[in-house]
Amino acid sequence: MALPRTGRLDDRGQTVIEFTGTLPLILVTLALLWQAALVGYTFSLAGNAADKGVRAGTVGGQAACQAAAGEDMPGAWAADYDCREEGDTFRTTANVQVPLLFPGGFDLPISIPGEAAAPLESRW
Template sequence: MPARRGGRDDRGQVAIEFVGTVPLILLLVAAVWECVLIGYAFSLAGNAADEAARAGAVHGPAACQAAAEEHIGAAWGPKAVCVQSGDIIRARVTLGVPVFFPGLDFGEIDGTGGAALEKEAE
């Protein structure tokens, strides 16, 4: 039988530390997930703007909105605006960022793209 030290022992210390650190770890995971959502929103907005500009260059500015919304789900709240300036179609896609915690607001993320008009050969 091992000799006992006088005073308190440290049984249960690991359980107490585990209970104390789990909420911090979960909070960190949630913060990382929100950062992933924001980065993914930037990627989606840029891709949708490029696709919208390309569709606008080939089929006219009317096809721009449909092309932007084709690649993005409704949860992102996409809004696309296409403008023709000279021989270039410029598209701007705005997305709302879904938040992991209700009550947070990160605003909107914009993506821009442009493409040269494509004219049919006569």
């Protein structure tokens, strides 16, 4: 025995239509969250590079600073380091470019600075 038809359209497939409509929103949200994680990781890399550079620079000078600052920097991140003496203090600034979605591809026009300073060891 068949059920009587009420004249209403069947709602099968409605979930597929709703998912298809919200899929772009879900993907954009995931991309924004991933980009935020990359910015945070870039902050961490910049700070670590500056810390390592200033630690090496207080004892070994600018060449040691440059080498130590770039030692742990992943190859996909573009960075430049400024190592200098200022009186009795050694300062290092690491400017790291923020990648766009995937490191090694395109970089955003944003550079994250990491700065560190310490007294020179040779003066004490």
